[in-house]
Amino acid sequence: MELIISIISSILLSISLGVLGIWIYFAIFVSKSLRYAPKLDKIIESKERVDVILPARNEEKFIAKCLDSLLKQDYTHLRIIAIDDSSTDNTANIIKEYARRDDRVVYLHAGEKPEGWTGKNWACYQGYLRSDADLLLFTDADSTFANNLVSLAVSKFVANSLDALTLMPRIQCFDIFTKITLPLLNNILYSRYSPLRVNDPKNKLGYFFGSFFIIKRSVYEKVGTHKGVKDELVEDGALGSKVKNAGYKLMMARAEEYFNAVWARDFHTLWNALGRLVAPLYANAKFTAIGIFLATFFLFLYPFISLIYSIIFQGIIENILLVVNIITCIIMLSMSIVQAINLRLNPLYALGIPIGAVIIVFGFLGGILNARRKGVRWRDRDYVYKVYKADGFQP
Template sequence: MGKSWACSEGYRKASGTLLLFTDADTKHSSNAISLAVAHLLSAGLDALTAGPRILCFDFWTRIVLPVISTFLHTQFSALRANDPSNKFGYFFGSFFIIKRETYDAVGTHEAVRHEIIEDGALGAMVKQSGHKMKVVRGDHLIDAVWARDASTLWNAIKRTMVPVYRQSRSAAMGITAATTFLFFMPLLLLAYSALHTASGYAGVDSSILLWASLAALLLVYTVGIIECRAMQVGIRYAVLIPLGGLVMTLGFLSGLIHAKSDTAVSWRNRDYAMKDRFRSPAAT
């Protein structure tokens, strides 16, 4: 269903030896495809995917997407994906080129028809099957849309957590706990140490706590400013990084709840029932 079905239909009608998969709301520069094909052929790759520049349209996407981007950089490292000795891999659904023979060998989109994030799953299969792939930066060549408003943003965050939960429940819960700690513990420690200092009970421990919390907040805001600049979002939105972290954390929690239930996750005007995403290999 959905995009996987559309990609399969396109594949059946295509005749070329290279296949480019993209999204309807993605914009490519005039030389993006020629550069990607040249890189794939010169490096002897079986597949190549380019990370786009994510466009932000409203207030909520501007404060949340820089936080999400930071999370994705840690969980989906290009260094890991480009390491031949590492089985980790993924595709950006907005732009990936793959040899037809490689696409056939991994089972096409049919093999990921039950995945809610089918592009990531397909890239993982390509890497795990021993094919040569590479992740490159394409933010100067490709523009993509991850969310258009608060509603699609919320569902996109929930959707991100579902495949993580599928792979490892403990990892999904650990990531949610870690993001909560990262964005809110420094604020709590800062408030606690500041209260003790103001009350005249400040000792060595509270002073250390105060400076540690300030250092942690500085790190969070520095990363936020870097991501806001990279995504061409006004730096003023970096001030609201804790609010963006709260939305992301709540979205992750909601994703965990949906991943464990029979309810559906809405994405691109389609409802994906989680019970269909957890079928056994025999059932698929």
């Protein structure tokens, strides 16, 4: 029996050392990302016309705040094209009222989406058809902005001769499950989708945050518009990848001090958001999706399971395993505390990362299991995985 435990412990120690090495790498790279990622810094005079393309579906709780913050922008050459994506609540009426009061707001009804299109992509495409500005700013209806954000963003765009600019928001958290999950998940965001990678012309990774990206009209058209990613459930990532791979100059900058966005509004939308990332990928690339799930398990959940094991069983190998697991968990906790502070959350929420790890891992597993049976429900619509994909989630 002791021999079996010793063999198991040796295997677990090998895995734990590998996991520790990865978390050390994450800690170094995330630290570099936070320190060296470009930020919005100055305003220069610009007369570039900007059309904001704002799709909205059942956003009656958020759309007014979003429109208010856009109308308060100090950038003068701005028009807002707000597209109602067949909402079943009061969203359309709210947009119409704003359009009636202020001619900078244009109301547009997207109509029923054709088969093969996601609702958001169809709405964005309709907004583009209605626009005529040289710069297009795509954003989400649950985002809010500082009064000088557009001025700062356009200045960064012009000063760096960019083809596209995307900004990293501060994600708002409303429920306790999102508050304990997002700090852990943000560590992956700042490593895998780091501005240091996206801004490196030698790196193939291209990515947009759907809550804010500005793109030249000519570039948007050359990469196929949203029509080119019409069946994408992670359309912002897919579009950013197309822009980068086409050789255009793309920049990702930090802007947490200037605007907020919402990723998950409650546990249900958090669970669906996690599943939405991996489920369509499983439908098109099963082994890749399973690989992502296993990597997530070993990075997030395994250290806590292995820690419990190393406490229960005693021995030289188990003691070494215990030390390795403690160091790994301390790194995970420290990084999550930093991310919680960055999200303006109480750092104590970082103590819930074991629960956050369970939610992330089983959220991905649930997405894979759903992909075997059915589609995903997103924004009150059902999408079948054989029709829709998630290439924008770039593992």
